[in-house]
Amino acid sequence: MTKVSIIGLGWIGLPLAQLLQERGHDVIGSTTTAEKKTKIEDLGVEVVEFALVPFPQGKAFQKLFLSEVLVINIPPRSRSTDGKFYLEQMKYLRTMVDQAGIKKIIFVSSTGVYPDHVRAEAYLEDDEINSETTGNVTLLKGEKTFKSTKELTIVRFGGLMGDDRIPGKYVAGKENVAGHTRVNYIHRIDAVRLLAWIIEKKLWNEVYNGVAPVHALRKDIYEQNVRELGFEPPRSYQNASESDDRLISGDKILSSGFEFEYPNPLNFPYFKTN
Structure with a gap:
């Protein structure tokens, strides 16, 4: 048995708990x-x-910092802000971690830290990223806030899908949709299982991409959502062009023995809400 604290009991944190x-x-x-x-x-x-x-503010939150493992699952919301507030949050959190003496941390990040530009080969965990090349400088700085922690594992999730997060819902009825590129998705169930796997297998001092091994075509996923869930299809797609894929490799976590329940995004289960 391990004592685990999860900061952020949200869409991933709650089912993980x-x-x-x-x-x-x-x-x-x-x-x-x-x-x-x-x-x-x-x-x-x-x-x-x-x-x-x-x-920090709250009630009796000191109990969060008495665990063996701390899972930090706080999204930066950097698309709508300049990231300064998030980095201040991380600074305070790092101080509390140091004061409590927590040794093992999982920092939930995103594949958004990889460069935006496409290339022939998939991005890997050991690719060097800096503030000039990253696709999300706020998130990269957030990761670095905890880099000197004794046992830190960073998990960079791809697009988190499943249940009510349905790709076809977000493009229903839209014009000029990019359907010709392949995805870097992971189902919610596998994202939760992956985090539990890291804790139970004691996979510390690592970086893992949380991405399903099959990179299905966006158009195929959207059209399947239309057929199965009744969404309005996109009204038009962008013209296909070569070498537009920005792929993220999820092979490293597979090499640890982890197996995906849903390796192919075309088989992701969903439920449609009104």
Whole structure:
């Protein structure tokens, strides 16, 4: 049994907490409001109120920093901000980690840190990335905030899909949709299982891309969503051109023995909400 704290019991964090509990681990997590706290407690997960504004505030959140493993799952929302607030949050969080003496951290990141430009070969975890080449400088700086932690593993997820996150929903009825490129997706179930796998197999001091091994064509996925879930199809697609793929390799986690339940995005299960 491992004592695990999860900062951010959201779309990935909450099912991770539930899976770890099912497997006998001692889990506590955080959410930012009393309303969310009540809902999560009703699901049987221990939770505290904790927010970084950017300094920490909440109730009894010190319990989060008494665990063997800390999972940091806070999205930067850098598409809508300049990233300064997020980096301040990470700075305060790093101070709290150091004060508590936590040795093992999983930092949930994104494949958005890789350069935006396309190339023939897929991007790998050991590719060198700097502030000049990265596709998301805020997220890269966030990763580096915890780089000197004794046992840090960074997980860079591709597009998180599954359940109510349905690719075809986001392009329904739109014009000039890019359908000719291949995806770097991962299903929610596999993303959660991957994080649990790292904790249970003690895969520390590593970087892993969380990307399903099959890179299906976007158009094929959209059209399958249309057939199976009844979405309006895109009204038009962009003209296909060669070498437009920006692929991220997920082979490294496979080499550790991890197996995807949903290796092909064409087989991802979804449910449609109104």
